[in-house]
Amino acid sequence: MRWLGVALLCGVSLGAQVTTPEEKNWEAVCKKVTSAPLAAPELKGPLRAEQLPQCDAEGLYYGFKGAADNAAALQCGWWQRAHPQPTRGDMFYGAGVLTMLYANGRGVAKNYDLALRFACEQTWAAPAEMEYRIGHLEALRDGKMPATKPFDLCDDGTSGLSMGACEAVTQGLADKKRMGSADAVAKRLPESAKDAFAKLQTAETAFEIARARGEVDLTGTGRAAFSLEEEGRLKDQFQINLQRFAKGDVPAATAPDVTKLDAEMNDVYRGLQNSQKYKNASGGAVTALGIQKAQRAWLLLRDAWIAFAAKAYPGLARERVEAQLIRLRLHQLRSLASSKN
Structure with missing residues (x-):
């Protein structure tokens, strides 16, 4: 099955099917197009020579940290191609980004x-992926397929490696928007809340990592993509929480409500810790230890939220904040408890 891996670029989600031609003889095509030597062009900018060893062609092409810079991506891509890293499983490194720059x-x-040549030089693609990618580029070149959208390596992904790399692109682009939203929140905060907000962001990141690594099944080839997807969901929920708490848009709650929710959460958590399924799990599966680490990170996050909310939203009762946070965590834990995987 083929999927389009970059939802934000292509306007679709993972799993969407496409119907570009397959090139069953891609190995012969690649042998032909890579047979002649290819000299690199003399590119004297925009990057300085001392910047090239640390350049990020993928980030420059997609614009993770600002506007996309095609000229810099081109220069970086050629430098990376001249400095291969054969043990680095990066589909975008060097020839990968050059494929997209020249195709588009x-x-x-x-x-x-x-x-086509650069696509053939990308050695980390699975054979089925090469069939699709080479066929895709040939169809565009020969006018058999309309260029209705930019060509992307993720259009023809088939492997777990590609799933992870393309999900990283999706999340990298989403992170740029999230960062803008977080910066806007920070600017509106009273000075007394800014330090608490920085601590909250640190605690949030720690929990995202702990949950994505400890409460997501990482046994399959798509583990990198699944972990990144969960991190993305948590980052989006963090943005939603900021908006809802700022508006006071959370259910009313009393101290007894918090006590009841906390007891329910602890009961589910203890059940997970005592579950033979999670106590005996290994090899990338969710384990009792992974859940424990995530829970400890969540407790620190809860405390950071309460400290921040007291300064940022003084009119919002602590009970409402804490109850809402527990509801969200309880949902996560219950999902683990009901999981059949």
Whole structure:
């Protein structure tokens, strides 16, 4: 099955099917297009020579930290191609980004033949992925497929490695928007709440990592994508929490309500810790220890939220904040308790 891995780029989610031609003889095609030597162009900018060893062609192409910079991505891509890292499983490194730049004519004249060559030089693609990718580029070159959207390596992903890499692109682009939202929140905060907000963000990141690594099944080839997806969901929930707490848009709650919810959460948590399924799990599966680490990180996050809310939203009762946080955590724990995997 093929999937389009970059939801924010392609407007679809993982799992969407596409119908580009397959090139069953892709190995012969690749042998032909890579047979002749290819000299790198002389690119003297925009990056300085001392910047090239640390350049990030993927980040420059997609614009994770600002606007996309095709000229810098081109220069970085060529430098990376000249400095291969054969043990680094990065589908975008060097030839990968060059494939997209030349296929789309970004920062350089469109050249499908060169795009094909660079696609063939990307050695981490699975054979089925190469069938699709080479067929895709040939169809674009020969006018058999309309170029209705930019060509992307993630259009033809089939492997767990590609799933993870493409989910990282999706989350990288989403993170840029999330960062903008967080910065906007910080600017509106009273000065007394800004230090608490920084501590809250640190605690949130720690919990995201603990849950994505400890409460997500990482046994399959798509484990990197699944972990990144969960981190993304938690980051989005964090943004929602900021908006709802700022508006006071959370259910009313009393101290007894908090005590009851806390007891329910602890009961579910103890059940998970005593579950033979999680006590005996290993090899990337969710374990009792992973759940324990995530719970400890959540407790620190809860405390950070309460401290922040007291300063940022003084009119919002602590009970309402704590109850809402417990409800969300209780849902996560109950999902683990009901999981059949």
